[in-house]
Amino acid sequence: MNIDEYLQELWQIKDALVQSKIECVSIRGENLASFIYAEAQSRAVEISKDDGEWWLEFWDDSEDEDAPPVKDEFLEDGSQVVGKVLHWFYQIHDAKQEKQSLAFSDTIQPTSAG
Numbered sequence: 001m002n003i004d005e006y007l008q009e010l011w012q013i014k015d016a017l018v019q020s021k022i023e024c025v026s027i028r029g030e031n032l033a034s035f036i037y038a039e040a041q042s043r044a045v046e047i048s049k050d051d052g053e054w055w056l057e058f059w060d061d062s063e064d065e066d067a068p069p070v071k072d073e074f075l076e077d078g079s080q081v082v083g084k085v086l087h088w089f090y091q092i093h094d095a096k097q098e099k100q101s102l103a104f105s106d107t108i109q110p111t112s113a114g
Contacts, residue, residue, distance in 0.1 A: 003031055006049060009078055010036055013047060016082045022089065040089040047081060050074075054081050058088050 010027055014036050017025045024039040035048035042061035046069075047054065053076055057069040075081060 001032065001049065001052065006032060007034060009049070010034055010047075013078065013081050017085060020082065020086055022085075038085060038089075043089055045085050045088055047085070052076075054078055056081065056084055056088075 014025050014027055017036070017038055022038050022040045024037075026037050027034055028037050029035050035046050038045050038047070044059040046057045049055065053074045055072065055074055057072045059067065060070050073084065075084065
């Protein structure tokens with residue numbers, strides 16, 4: 001995986017989450033270990049890429065900082081990430097969120113393996 005392409009994809013996803021009014025969105029880590037951390041509605045998600053697939057890890061509100069994620073999911077298509085995150089935070093699929101997710105899918109540029 002090319003580091004520049006990976007970081008560009010992370011920034012595209014981060015920007016889409018910020019535009020969706022997610023309370024807290026940041027990129028953490030360095031280089032290929034970089035990931036997005038987002039928080040809203042007392043829930044959290046981490047987004048990274050592993051072996052060419054997007055890996056989403058989901059947490060509910062917990063006092064245990066070392067609690068494992070309550071679920072995780074792998075996605076081949078980065079355009080699905082924002083919709084899955086919004087669904088986790090708000091557990092609804094209204095027309096606005098669906099429209100944002102579809103609009104975002106047009107902005108993700110596929111990367112070549114490498």
